[in-house]
Structure formats: structure tokens, C-alpha cells
Amino acid sequence: MSVPDVRVRIAQKTSDGADVTAISRPVRGGTWIEAARLQNWLAGRGAMDVPAHAPMAYLDDTASATFRYWTKPRFQTARYAYHLSLTSAEDAPARARVTIDGVSSEVPVGSRSQPSHVTLFRDRSSLSTTETELAIEVRAAEGLHSLTVESISIESVPRSRLLVPNDLGANRLNYLARAPINDRSIAAELLGRQAALRAAARRVGLFQFSRGDESPWTRASGTPANLFAVPFSLTGRKLFNGQTSTSSGVTKWRALARVSNGTTSGLLTLTGGATVTVPTSATSWTWITGTNFSHACEDNATADGYQSGTPDERNIAFSRTAGSGTVSVATVSFIDVGE
Amino acid sequence: MPSSVLGHYVRFSSAAIDGLDFVDSGMSQRALGNLNHLADQFAQVRVKWALPLGVNPPAIDPAGIFVGGVDGWQRLWTSSAFDLHVRSDLTSYPCRLRWALSSDGTVSSPIFRAVLAPINESAGELFLGGDNVAEHVLPNAPMAWVEHGSLLHLDAVRVRRATRDVATIDSIPGLAAAARWLRCELSVWVSPDSPTDDVAELGGVELEEYYAP
Numbered sequence: 001m002s003v004p005d006v007r008v009r010i011a012q013k014t015s016d017g018a019d020v021t022a023i024s025r026p027v028r029g030g031t032w033i034e035a036a037r038l039q040n041w042l043a044g045r046g047a048m049d050v051p052a053h054a055p056m057a058y059l060d061d062t063a064s065a066t067f068r069y070w071t072k073p074r075f076q077t078a079r080y081a082y083h084l085s086l087t088s089a090e091d092a093p094a095r096a097r098v099t100i101d102g103v104s105s106e107v108p109v110g111s112r113s114q115p116s117h118v119t120l121f122r123d124r125s126s127l128s129t130t131e132t133e134l135a136i137e138v139r140a141a142e143g144l145h146s147l148t149v150e151s152i153s154i155e156s157v158p159r160s161r162l163l164v165p166n167d168l169g170a171n172r173l174n175y176l177a178r179a180p181i182n183d184r185s186i187a188a189e190l191l192g193r194q195a196a197l198r199a200a201a202r203r204v205g206l207f208q209f210s211r212g213d214e215s216p217w218t219r220a221s222g223t224p225a226n227l228f229a230v231p232f233s234l235t236g237r238k239l240f241n242g243q244t245s246t247s248s249g250v251t252k253w254r255a256l257a258r259v260s261n262g263t264t265s266g267l268l269t270l271t272g273g274a275t276v277t278v279p280t281s282a283t284s285w286t287w288i289t290g291t292n293f294s295h296a297c298e299d300n301a302t303a304d305g306y307q308s309g310t311p312d313e314r315n316i317a318f319s320r321t322a323g324s325g326t327v328s329v330a331t332v333s334f335i336d337v338g339e
Numbered sequence: 340m341p342s343s344v345l346g347h348y349v350r351f352s353s354a355a356i357d358g359l360d361f362v363d364s365g366m367s368q369r370a371l372g373n374l375n376h377l378a379d380q381f382a383q384v385r386v387k388w389a390l391p392l393g394v395n396p397p398a399i400d401p402a403g404i405f406v407g408g409v410d411g412w413q414r415l416w417t418s419s420a421f422d423l424h425v426r427s428d429l430t431s432y433p434c435r436l437r438w439a440l441s442s443d444g445t446v447s448s449p450i451f452r453a454v455l456a457p458i459n460e461s462a463g464e465l466f467l468g469g470d471n472v473a474e475h476v477l478p479n480a481p482m483a484w485v486e487h488g489s490l491l492h493l494d495a496v497r498v499r500r501a502t503r504d505v506a507t508i509d510s511i512p513g514l515a516a517a518a519r520w521l522r523c524e525l526s527v528w529v530s531p532d533s534p535t536d537d538v539a540e541l542g543g544v545e546l547e548e549y550y551a552p
Contacts, residue, residue: 004426005502005519005520006425006426006427006429007378007424007426007427008427009373009424009427010371011376013344018364031367031371035370035371035374037373037460038374038375038378041378042374042377042381045424046422047381047383048383048384048385048421048422051383051385051386051387051388052385052388052418052419052420052421052525053387053420054388054389054390054544055388056390056391056394056395056397063533064496065371076505077386078479078508078509078510078511078513079507080392081505083419084419085417085418085419085428092382097528101401107437112397112414112415112416112417113413113414115414115417115422115524117419117458117459117522117524119420121506123508123511123512125511126511127510127511150416150417150419151416151417151418151419152419153385153386153418153419153420153421155421155422156508157505157518157520158422158507158518158519158520159507159509159518160507160509160516160517160518161509162509163509163510164510168426170427170504172409181466186370187356190370190374190463191351191356191366191370192356194351194370194373194374195350195351195457197377198348198377201378201380201381201384202380202381203380203381203384204383205384206384206387207384207387207388208387209388209389211391214521225392226471226542227391227392228389228390228392228543229389229390229391229393229394229439229482229542230389230439230482230483230542230543231482231484231543232387232388232389232543232545233387233437235547237379237380238347239347239348239380240347240348240350240377241345241347241349242347243347253518260488264515281402287368298380298549300341300346300379300380300550301346303490304435304490304546305435305549305551311437311484313484314483322529329410330548
């Protein structure tokens with residue numbers, strides 16, 4: 001079951017406007033072949049687990065920082081591509097060392113005017129949708145100053161073929177034009193897999209921002225302060241008739257946080273009221289799950305896809321709630337876990 | 340308008356599927372519509388960031404360091420690489436763009452451009468002004484999001500230029516196989532009309548695929 005490179009068009013209407021599936025019209029075998037191929041495109045194409053973002057972390061002379069992200073992989077994800085753009089103001093060609101899953105590589109460093117794109121591939125240990133962490137360590141070479149982590153993105157690499165049932169592929173050879181159309185194949189491979197396909201064809205990463213563990217947000221005050229200078233937006237999938245917002249819990253969020261001692265705690269509050277509570281026990285970097293919330297989904301009848309032309313903007317207020325120490329946040333992750 | 344007839348997904352109960360001894364036309368329409376709708380909504384978030392509070396933004400500033408550029412255009416930020424979904428007409432999925440910008444030009448207004456391009460081709464694309472380039476002139480204004488009014492996309496020629504083979508695996512452990520994807524980047528540039536007076540800053544970028552047939 002090969003995966004097409006390009007979205008496959010399945011016609012629901014003929015050129016004269018008649019619906020090919022309307023009562024009294026035959027459903028052509030070709031329509032089902034296209035449907036099978038589109039299903040394979042949906043199941044097998046890659047997805048963006050970590051959208052490109054700008055950590056703007058600065059590293060000097062052998063200093064290192066680890067950028068950690070939380071994701072729920074699509075089952076079909078077998079290989080991840082980690083993309084980086086590192087820059088330096090130094091004139092001489094520079095290098096940095098990047099470590100992913102314990103494997104270290106030396107990579108080139110560009111400049112802001114001439115960025116150098118780096119991609120490193122890592123295979124997963126198994127196919128699964130179990131939520132997991134993706135991490136990249138960046139270390140400046142000895143003597144290299146002002147290394148800037150300009151951008152990081154992580155995406156799942158497209159598959160060429162779908163092999164196992166949970167891959168959700170459909171064998172197009174089962175839909176060659178014939179009369180009658182093979183209902184058993186349609187029911188088993190297409191209709192019977194649509195709910196699972198709906199969960200699989202996710203956006204995955206909605207917003208992921210890591211500053212690295214060397215330059216996190218820190219707070220030593222009970223007065224809330226926003227994490228971001230301007231709010232970010234969240235737009236979910238519009239799936240069902242009349243839906244204007246995501247169901248509660250379909251978008252999960254987490255923070256990678258810690259406190260400086262066992263008597264200090266903190267709180268992150270997302271616009272709208274959902275929270276992440278950083279407990280006194282989190283004295284090392286810990287992923288903490290936020291409470292459920294919902295946000296706007298796409299309005300697919302409008303020119304820009306926003307509900308009423310306005311994106312759903314959020315910020316995160318950050319404060320210390322107990323103790324006299326410091327609360328730190330290295331990453332916030334918002335992911336679509338499917339419905 | 341969405342590409343499915345109904346514009347939304349229709350749930351099937353497994354009992355209804357298992358009990359079928361033939362697939363009627365209504366079921367067919369919903370099955371095909373669901374696939375089209377899921378493909379519309381499979382649009383991915385390609386770029387998204389907002390500036391952390393208290394961090395210096397990518398900027399040009401007469402008091403700061405000019406980062407170098409081409410013909411008076413300064414490159415503020417370039418994303419790492421990403422893929423784009425390709426439509427059946429061989430153009431890319433359209434993308435909506437928001438960018439957070441500020442300037443305090445006292446004499447003139449800096450011009451910002453965002454360029455969606457095949458990787459390492461932004462500098463050339465900057466001047467072509469196609470459907471992959473957004474422009475915004477910003478007179479004296481504090482940091483705020485600006486919605487670009489139209490969707491950016493790569494045409495078929497640019498999609499072809501951005502297409503690369505990538506080694507993938509189809510099982511774990513698995514043998515290497517070839518797949519194809521696009522290698523794209525989004526860059527943001529600014530032209531300070533009067534470099535001694537303008538300060539121009541970038542405080543965030545959002546680039547999201549949105550299927551608008």
C-alpha cells in the first residue's frame with residue numbers, strides 16, 4: 001500500500017455538477033480507488049510534531065542547553081527529522097555539537113544573513129501513539145561565542161508504504177472497477193477504519209516553545225507575569241457539524257518546570273483559566289500536565305479559517321505560589337491528541 | 340469552501356458497518372466526504388512562536404548591529420526546514436500568516452516582507468513578489484500581531500523546486516526506502532527606509548496550512 005506524495009482528488013461531483021454518490025447513480029470503481037489512495041495519503045504523510053519556533057537561546061564556549069518537547073506521535077511515525085538553524089555573529093566558520101537520543105553530531109553554524117539548515121534523523125524504537133518526549137542538546141564549540149539557537153522544528157518523516165493494520169492503509173487493488181463493487185473491502189478497509197483515521201490525521205503539534213534548560217523563564221514572585229510578550233493563537237481541527245471549538249481535553253498542554261527547593265511551588269495559568277501546578281516536589285525538571293480546556297477550531301467556510309475572523313489568542317501567566325525560592329519553566333507544549 | 344460536500348465529518352457506528360450487506364449511496368457519499376474533510380483538516384502548523392517576555396527580539400536598530408542582507412533588506416529571522424502538503428493540482432496547501440511587528444521609525448516606515456520559499460531560496464524570492472511573499476509597511480507602532488490578508492502558497496514550479504527525496508523506513512527496524520517531501524523555509528526581512536531613524540522588531544510568526552479550495 002504505497003503512500004502518494006500528493007493529495008489525491010476524489011470527485012464527489014461530476015463535471016456537470018451531479019453527485020457521483022447520489023441515489024440512482026452508480027458509484028464508479030475509480031472513485032473507490034481514489035478513496036483508497038487518499039486514505040493512504042492521510043495515513044502515511046508526515047506531520048509536524050514541533051512547529052518551527054525561535055528559542056533565541058544564547059550559548060558561549062562549550063556551554064550546552066537541552067530543548068525538550070512533549071508529543072503524541074502518530075502511530076505511523078517510524079522516523080523523526082530534527083531540524084535546526086544555529087547562528088553566530090563570528091566571521092570564521094563555526095561548528096556546534098548536537099546530541100539526540102545519545103548520538104552526537106558536529107553541525108555547521110551559519111549567520112543570520114546566511115542561515116545553515118541542519119537535519120538529523122532518528123528512528124523510533126517502536127510504532128505507537130504513546131505520548132513521549134523529544135529532546136535535542138546543543139553545545140557550543142570551544143571558543144565559539146554568541147551561538148544562537150535560531151530555530152528548531154521536528155517532524156515525522158513520510159512513509160513510503162503502509163504495512164500493518166494499525167497503519168490504516170487501504171489496498172487500492174481491492175477497488176479495481178468491477179460490478180458489483182466489493183462491499184466487503186469497502187466496509188473493512190475504508191468505512192471500518194474511518195474513526196481511527198480521524199484520530200490519526202491530527203495536527204499533532206499546535207504550539208511548542210522551549211527556551212532550553214539553560215535559559216528558562218524564572219519567577220520568584222507571587223505576582224503573575226506573562227511568559228510571552230505577545231499572545232500565541234490556537235486553532236484546532238473542525239470535525240463535526242456546527243463545531244466551533246475543540247472538545248475539552250483534545251488539546252493537551254504540559255509544562256517542563258522545576259522549583260529551586262522543596263518548599264517552593266508555582267502556578268501557570270492559561271488565558272481562560274486552565275492551569276499547570278508546579279509542586280514543591282518538582283526539584284528537577286518535570287513534565288506537568290495542565291488541566292483540560294477547549295479553544296476555537298477552524299471555521300472552514302471563511303477566507304482565513306478563523307471563527308468570526310479572529311484567532312483564539314492565549315498567554316500564560318506565571319507566578320510563585322509558596323516558598324522563597326525560584327520557579328523555572330523551560331518548555332510549554334500544546335498537542336492535538338485526536339478525537 | 341471545504342472540499343467535502345457536507346463540510347464536516349460524519350460518524351459511523353461500527354454496528355451499521357458490520358451489518359451492511361451492501362454499501363448504499365448515502366453511506367458512500369459520507370465515506371468519501373469524510374476522507375475529503377479529514378484531508379482538508381490534516382493541515383499542519385508549520386511555524387509558530389511568540390517572543391518570550393523580557394527577551395530581545397530579532398531587530399534592526401541604528402544603535403545595534405546590522406545583520407547583513409541584500410540590497411538594503413535585512414534578514415530578521417529564518418525558520419528551520421519544514422514540509423508542506425501538496426494539493427492535487429500540484430500547488431502547496433495555502434498557509435495563513437500572522438506576524439508580530441513593531442517599529443518606531445520617526446522619519447519613515449520600515450517595510451517588512453515574509454517569504455515562504457524552497458529552502459535556501461528566500462533571498463531570491465524576496466524580490467519576485469509572488470503568492471509566496473507577504474509585505475507590510477509599519478509606521479510607528481508598538482509590538483502587535485498583523486494578520487496578512489491573503490493566504491501564501493507555493494505554486495507548482497516552486498513545489499517542484501522544493502521537492503526532495505528523503506530516506507524513510509516503513510517498519511521498525513526497517514530497511515531504508517525513498518519518500519518525497521518538500522524542504523521549505525519561512526524568512527522575515529525588513530527594509531529600513533531610513534536606517535538612522537528606524538527600529539524594526541519581529542516578535543513572533545505563525546504560519547499554518549489552511550485548505551481553502
